[in-house]
Amino acid sequence: MSRLGHLGARLYRGEVGYDFVGKRKIWYGISILITITAIVGLAVRGLTMGIEFEGGAVFTTPKTSASVAHAEEVAQKASGHDAIVQKLGNKGLRIQISGIDTNKSDAIKTELSKELKVPAEDINADLVGPSWGDQIANKAWTGLIVFMILVVIYLAIAFEWRMALAALVALIHDITITVGVYALVGFEVTPGTVIGLLTILGYSLYDTVVVFDGLKEGQRGLTKQTRFTYSEMANKSLNGTLVRSINTTVVALLPVAGLLFIGGGVLGAGMLNDISLSLFVGLAAGAYSSIFIATPLVADLKERDPQMKALKKRVLAKRAAAAAKGETGEPQDAEPQDEAEAETAGAVVGQRRQPSRNNRGKRR
Numbered sequence: 001m002s003r004l005g006h007l008g009a010r011l012y013r014g015e016v017g018y019d020f021v022g023k024r025k026i027w028y029g030i031s032i033l034i035t036i037t038a039i040v041g042l043a044v045r046g047l048t049m050g051i052e053f054e055g056g057a058v059f060t061t062p063k064t065s066a067s068v069a070h071a072e073e074v075a076q077k078a079s080g081h082d083a084i085v086q087k088l089g090n091k092g093l094r095i096q097i098s099g100i101d102t103n104k105s106d107a108i109k110t111e112l113s114k115e116l117k118v119p120a121e122d123i124n125a126d127l128v129g130p131s132w133g134d135q136i137a138n139k140a141w142t143g144l145i146v147f148m149i150l151v152v153i154y155l156a157i158a159f160e161w162r163m164a165l166a167a168l169v170a171l172i173h174d175i176t177i178t179v180g181v182y183a184l185v186g187f188e189v190t191p192g193t194v195i196g197l198l199t200i201l202g203y204s205l206y207d208t209v210v211v212f213d214g215l216k217e218g219q220r221g222l223t224k225q226t227r228f229t230y231s232e233m234a235n236k237s238l239n240g241t242l243v244r245s246i247n248t249t250v251v252a253l254l255p256v257a258g259l260l261f262i263g264g265g266v267l268g269a270g271m272l273n274d275i276s277l278s279l280f281v282g283l284a285a286g287a288y289s290s291i292f293i294a295t296p297l298v299a300d301l302k303e304r305d306p307q308m309k310a311l312k313k314r315v316l317a318k319r320a321a322a323a324a325k326g327e328t329g330e331p332q333d334a335e336p337q338d339e340a341e342a343e344t345a346g347a348v349v350g351q352r353r354q355p356s357r358n359n360r361g362k363r364r
Helices: 003-013 024-044 068-079 102-116 130-158 162-187 193-217 232-239 242-266 272-301 306-324 341-344 357-363
Strands: 056-059 083-087 094-096 122-129
Touching: 024 162, 024 272, 056 102, 068 083, 068 094, 068 102, 094 102, 102 122, 122 193, 130 162, 130 193, 162 193, 162 272, 193 232, 193 272, 232 242, 232 272, 232 306, 242 272
Parallel strands: none
Antiparallel strands: 056 094, 056 122, 083 094
């Protein structure tokens, strides 16, 4: 077995682990700082909307010797607006100009033909009206809102309302960070960006549900024992799925990183940036929120439940009594009260269940 696989097995059994839930205030502080940075970037720089949302024209030329810089200068001079120029695989150019109407596009097409030395009839012009862009934006918002509502309803039915609320906070966290990065980097927001956002929301939800399923299993019979609090059980469940979450995230990020850094950066296929950046940032943010935000937030909400408050008091009282007797942990002759306590007894990170002295005496 590999070292990572061995570590995963030990994490699952609760023999080793990290106290994610206990240090939740640190993760909350980091998330708040990142979210504020994203919101400031969004407020200061704003989003660069593509022509699908603002309206405009896309001119595609045949093979030409003109450089991207020259074509950009000609397009901006002819239109009076900023232009985005990309080199195509057939040595042609893709020139995108936002905020122009049909009448002005004919004049721009004529000027491009003259300056780039290509026949005007060979330049293809695709026009997008601003009203169509408004429809796309409205549909994107509608799809996002419907997705959020369905997620909350499903999690509330499958698990409980606290987990549904924590998952919703994690999803909003992921969206805010991704949109903020788009504003800071200055990439265009296109329908591909919206597709990427919806994709990473589904991935983030999957990762969160895996952890929540462990929480649901671990809390069965939890109130019938006096060894572990809800937060300790939640931390065990989180550590048990940690290696799986890391492996899934790394495997998903590798091809997306290839699209973003090699396809978009090295090869210059700028159209890949629209979807790959949202996927890359969203996948990383989704893995982070599932581990550091969703589960600690559920533990915070659950610890306010009267039953869990009473459980915590009993656990702490029992530990205080054990400490008063000069013992470092649970009494050696203490047996679980029932099967639920026996199953939960191995759930605290950093502890391994040992057979009691009474059991060893019986075996002899």
